[in-house]
Amino acid sequence: MRPNLFQAISFLLVSAAMAAQQPAPAPTIAAQAPNSDTSYIDAQGTAHVTRVVPVPQTISPQAQLALGHAEPDQGPPESLAERRIHTDAYTAKARVAWTRLCPNQLVEDKIAGVPVRIVTPDGMPEANQDKVLLDLHGGGFNSDSGSYTESIPIAGYSKFKVAAVLYRLAPEHPYPAQVEDAVAVYKELLKTYKPEHIVIYGTSAGAILTGEVAVKLKQLGLPLPAALGIFSGLGDFAHEGDSMAIYALRGLSGHLDPPGTGSHDPDYLNGADPKDPVISPNYADLRGLPPTLFVTSGRDLLLSGTVNQHRAFLNAGVDARLVVYDALPHAFWYDPRLPEAIEANHLMADFFVKQLSK
16 A cells, blocks of 8 residues: 555555654755656556656646645655644644635534534525535544635635534544444434535545445435535545556655555555445445535546546436646645635535525
8 A cells, every 4th residue: 555645634544653663765856856758658557657747827826836835755754643733733724814714603512422613604694594514524534634624715605604524533433433423413414404405515535425425325315415515535445546646645746655456545444345335435326416516636646536436426317517627736725825726615615505595
């Protein structure tokens, strides 16, 4: 398996002890970087390539600057403890930045015994009081990178209340704890809200969890929500898509190991069958799922996972829409400094508004 694919949003854990045992290789410097393209395809079809890729002019100046962020391509991965510290620090700052753009009232609460963050946007109209969006945050199933960055802008732009589920985290609580927590919250919301007035969505691990929860709800015979939002996810833990071998968390920047064999993210699966239809919805009967918006980007390590799941939904007859943003890396919509992030959050919010207005 490939260690720590996501760093800040990784699906695979590496212990601090392992990191400490390995000396840090020196990062590549400018003099060592390739200045021409090479391509060799071996007898098995494996590509051994280098590419010199300029920053495209199709994206905003802010996004172009962000793609120039230096990220070492060598060195040991973060420990889980370090990752959680860094993620918590980042999201605390992001909460402040997004709140400046989208003023709100945020409270900590519990629904069905599960911790949640409830974001109520300033200026929410009375007509929206009976509707709610359920956010399943990103963070590689082992941290929380999205309960602020996914809920605050979507609440602000949709003018709906958002309940972000703080589900249990792996490796302390592997699958199915995350699905159980999300389903418990949804079932409790059904006591107050009509299913056609609820949307479930998430980014990265939360996008994966959104598909898993939808399949579980269908298996349980529960009424399905009005819509789903799957923003940079995957629906097949048994196979890693092509983009996982090309992009790291920041796209073409940063450390990336060659892909290995075996199922994706054993720490989350904890021995469960990667082709279980709840774990990997691409193997499930997806017929009858609600309208679903898929969003990804050109340098997203989960680009393949997102488009393959979108195709599975289409093949099942689901009203599934796909938007791919050029050049940008994984979950770029977390960053309030990017015009494309503002646009993407508006796109997501507008989709939810339309689905809840039917």
